[in-house]
Amino acid sequence: MAHHPPSIDIQNLTYTFPDNSIGLEDININLPAGSRTLLIGANGAGKTTLLRLASGKKLTTRGRIRIGGVDPFAHGLEGVTYLGLEWVLNPIVRNDIYVHELLASVGGDAYPERRDQLVRILDIDVDWRMHIASDGERRRVQLAMGLLRPWSILLIDEVTVDLDVLARFRFLEFLKEETETRGCTIVYATHIMDGIAGWPTNLVRMAGGKVKAVGTVASFLGEVERKGASAGCRDGGIMRNSALLDLALGWLVEDLEERGPRDRTKSGQVTYNNVEKEPF
Structure with a gap:
């Protein structure tokens, strides 16, 4: 990977769990070297599965993954660090x-x-x-x-939940500096939006095992404005906490309304839980 920029390219990725339910469906993401991406989605959206596949922890069933130009399943991923549940435990x-x-x-x-x-x-x-x-x-x-x-590429699955506000701020500032000085690439799945203004360059919205939106932070500012959120800017156009938080909340509310309750008890409605069990 030393000969390739640390980009992340995922095409037509579908992953099926051992019980034949769909974990990810037709994922397409391209993240440039030096980017800092937030994965945004509710619990069960597929964020952890995506990160585990990208890190080579799980074998993909359909689709193409290239991490720094390398197939993570055919070659060792030198320079890729994954911080997830197994690491925490x-x-x-x-x-x-x-x-x-x-x-x-x-x-x-x-x-x-x-x-x-x-x-x-x-x-x-x-x-x-x-x-x-x-x-x-x-x-x-x-x-x-x-x-x-x-490392050249860092994949983080919410491992900052136990940090206090100052420690998390300094940690994120360190990661930002790494991308700016060493050209590293970071994908960070988190539910904590406070104190993260100015940090991400890119956003990926996930729901029900699918990517519903992907792009730069700047490209989503118009969506925030259309929904009447506070879309003020800071430091040359990076959105403030309120704008990013409003955007994430809006996405999560829309996804909840679209999939319905998880308990399958509502009169014949298809819910997120049984959507994953149905054939695609």
Whole structure:
């Protein structure tokens, strides 16, 4: 991947779960190198499945994925980092071990400047003992471990939920700087829209295993204005929190109204749960 810009190109991707239900249907996304993309969608929209496929954690059944020009299933993805549920639940971070020992075990001594930068940004005490650390402290250490080795593409499946406001802000600023100085590419699935103004360059809207919209943040400003949301700008045209939040809320409300309740109990209505079970 060193010979290719760290772009993400997904074409006609469909994924079927072992029970033959559809997890993703005909996904088409092209994200340029250096972009910072938010995946927006309700629980069960397909965001995690998409990230796992893009990272090579799951084998695709139909379609084409190229990560930095590389097929993730035919070749190893050097330079791609995926931070998701499996990473969060790794039991090693609950052992009686010092933070500096954990960081050394994942290459801290090989990248001392980067290690020290992450320790400073995430406000970590390297003498913390992990088995008595709080959830928020443990998550900071996990982020430092996951980001320590330089990467070209970062796929994040909401792993910042335990961070306080300042830690999350500094973490996102670090990621933004990485894209601007090293040309890295990031895809971030999150439900937390507060404090993220000015961060994304691109948005992907997902619902029911499908991509309903994809584009630059600027391209969606008109939609916010049409719906009467506050579409003020800051820092050369990046939307404020209120505009981004209003946009996300509007999408989620529309998706909820379209699919109906999940419990299948409404008089004959097709709901999201049984839509996934039906043949396409």
